[in-house]
Amino acid sequence: MPIELTTEYTKERLLRFQRVVAASQKGLWIFLALCTLFVCGCYVLLDTLGGDAERLLFYLILIAVLDVSYLLLFLVIPRMTVSANKSLGTVVRYVFDQAQFRMEANGAMVNETAEMPYTVLKKAVRARGELFLFLGRAQAYIVDISGLSPAQAALLRQSLAAALGEGRVRWPD
Numbered sequence: 001m002p003i004e005l006t007t008e009y010t011k012e013r014l015l016r017f018q019r020v021v022a023a024s025q026k027g028l029w030i031f032l033a034l035c036t037l038f039v040c041g042c043y044v045l046l047d048t049l050g051g052d053a054e055r056l057l058f059y060l061i062l063i064a065v066l067d068v069s070y071l072l073l074f075l076v077i078p079r080m081t082v083s084a085n086k087s088l089g090t091v092v093r094y095v096f097d098q099a100q101f102r103m104e105a106n107g108a109m110v111n112e113t114a115e116m117p118y119t120v121l122k123k124a125v126r127a128r129g130e131l132f133l134f135l136g137r138a139q140a141y142i143v144d145i146s147g148l149s150p151a152q153a154a155l156l157r158q159s160l161a162a163a164l165g166e167g168r169v170r171w172p173d
Helices: 011-023 026-049 053-084 150-164
Strands: 003-008 091-096 100-106 111-117 123-127 130-134 140-144
Touching: 003 140, 003 150, 011 053, 011 123, 011 130, 011 140, 026 053, 091 140, 123 150
Parallel strands: none
Antiparallel strands: 003 091, 091 100, 100 111, 123 130, 130 140
């Protein structure tokens, strides 16, 4: 069953990974949107009732600053820093077996070989021909799976789901 894949860490791949990480923070984005809507609604309500809208305006500005800072943190800053990422240009060869995977990374800053069981992974997310094998909240291996046959993709997905559980593998068809 060994499946061998090679991935070069390019700027586009690293940016796609940053978008996947930002998208996984759905609870945070929903909370920020609800807070903003609540403060805006209170501002409009107090303004129409003739209440103390000036004080609420301060909170509205504070919430807007928080929203903008989170947008910068998750969307803008990663775009600016990805060009200086030390893993850029690194070529990683992955070999996937039934219960474990092996990776060999070769690049300007990295020369590493590791063999790991799937159980060290927190989750696996497939997005647009790439598989992100998360080791933590914002740390993952990026695997180019665009060259997999449908049978190989199904086998890899089954191996990951068996080791991690269906709930920790996001692999839309």
